[in-house]
Amino acid sequence: MASHSFFLCTLLTFLYLYGITAVDYQVTTDVPNTPGGIRFTNEIGIPYTKQIMGTSNNFIWSVIFQQKNPSDQKPIDSVHAYIEEFKDPIGITWGNNNINFSSLYIAGFNGDVKREFTSVMYHEMTHVLQWDGEGTAPSGLVEGVAEYTKLKANLPQPGFAKPGDGDRWDEGYDVTARFLEYCDGITPGFVAELNNKMRVTYNVKYFEELTGKPVHQLWQECNLDLVGVIRPRSCQSFGFITFKVEQSLRDTIEGMNGQSLDGRIMAQSGGCGDCGVMQEAVDMEEAMNVETVVMMVDRSYYSRGCDWRS
Numbered sequence: 437m438a439s440h441s442f443f444l445c446t447l448l449t450f451l452y453l454y455g456i457t458a459v460d461y462q463v464t465t466d467v468p469n470t471p472g473g474i475r476f477t478n479e480i481g482i483p484y485t486k487q488i489m490g491t492s493n494n495f496i497w498s499v500i501f502q503q504k505n506p507s508d509q510k511p512i513d514s515v516h517a518y519i520e521e522f523k524d525p526i527g528i529t530w531g532n533n534n535i536n537f538s539s540l541y542i543a544g545f546n547g548d549v550k551r552e553f554t555s556v557m558y559h560e561m562t563h564v565l566q567w568d569g570e571g572t573a574p575s576g577l578v579e580g581v582a583e584y585t586k587l588k589a590n591l592p593q594p595g596f597a598k599p600g601d602g603d604r605w606d607e608g609y610d611v612t613a614r615f616l617e618y619c620d621g622i623t624p625g626f627v628a629e630l631n632n633k634m635r636v637t638y639n640v641k642y643f644e645e646l647t648g649k650p651v652h653q654l655w656q657e658c659n660l661d662l663v664g665v666i667r668p669r670s671c672q673s674f675g676f677i678t679f680k681v682e683q684s685l686r687d688t689i690e691g692m693n694g695q696s697l698d699g700r701i702m703a704q705s706g707g708c709g710d711c712g713v714m715q716e717a718v719d720m721e722e723a724m725n726v727e728t729v730v731m732m733v734d735r736s737y738y739s740r741g742c743d744w745r746s
């Protein structure tokens with residue numbers, strides 16, 4: 437008995453010192469005989485769900501939030517996932533440590549449902565473990581952090597926002613995840629630091645404290661660096677991108693040359709009528725002769741028959 441207690445004590449000391457907190461994972465299938473419940477059992481299963489709850493938990497603590505010290509972590513000793521029948525949303529985190537996953541979504545999903553389930557679980561597990569300023573952080577930011585986890589775990593779904601997509605930094609989900617990725621590029625560990633700051637409350641000034649720049653400036657620069665300032669002209673979907681550094685434009689042209697965009701091959705030069713995007717870009721650069729070089733990017737310009745010169 438004494439040796440048993442000694443072993444337990446040593447184990448707990450080891451776990452504490454190395455920041456490994458034991459979390460108990462529970463999974464309940466409330467609708468095992470429905471199409472979604474049957475598909476869950478056949479293609480995902482309870483053992484796999486428990487496994488990814490554990491791996492996502494460790495990934496979020498170590499990589500996303502970088503909380504080696506358990507006292508920095510949200511105190512969670514168990515997480516319970518339920519497969520339930522409801523329509524929307526796909527998954528929801530409730531209470532402190534419960535996740536509901538839609539069996540109807542599992543039943544209707546077209547494709548690799550195991551990967552999709554994993555991706556959503558990484559999102560929901562982030563909600564379980566993240567700080568949100570005790571409810572004061574903008575919901576768009578909270579959802580953005582959860583999607584950021586998905587992005588960093590290489591689990592984004594098809595159609596996930598590209599860098600620079602979206603209209604607002606706190607638009608939420610994948611758009612905000614891309615913005616957080618940009619901020620993390622400026623200040624490595626940004627998302628971890630921001631999360632730690634949001635333990636008790638939220639303040640938009642956290643962005644400035646961590647990067648030296650206010651959030652609106654970061655958003656503006658994120659778009660400048662990654663996509664550019666779109667200045668629509670006669671066609672809604674048509675605009676210009678102004679790069680601050682000429683080399684950025686050169687690199688972009690180089691990178692886009694020969695790539696396919698909406699079925700058209702982009703070419704840096706040449707007379708092909710169907711591959712004019714890059715050609716126009718170069719022509720415009722010369723025509724406008726501006727210091728910050730201008731480039732055109734338009735996904736539906738040709739198909740709509742718009743004329744940028746009008």
Ligand SMILES: [Zn+2]
Nearest residue numbers: 559563579582
């Ligand atoms: Zn969410």
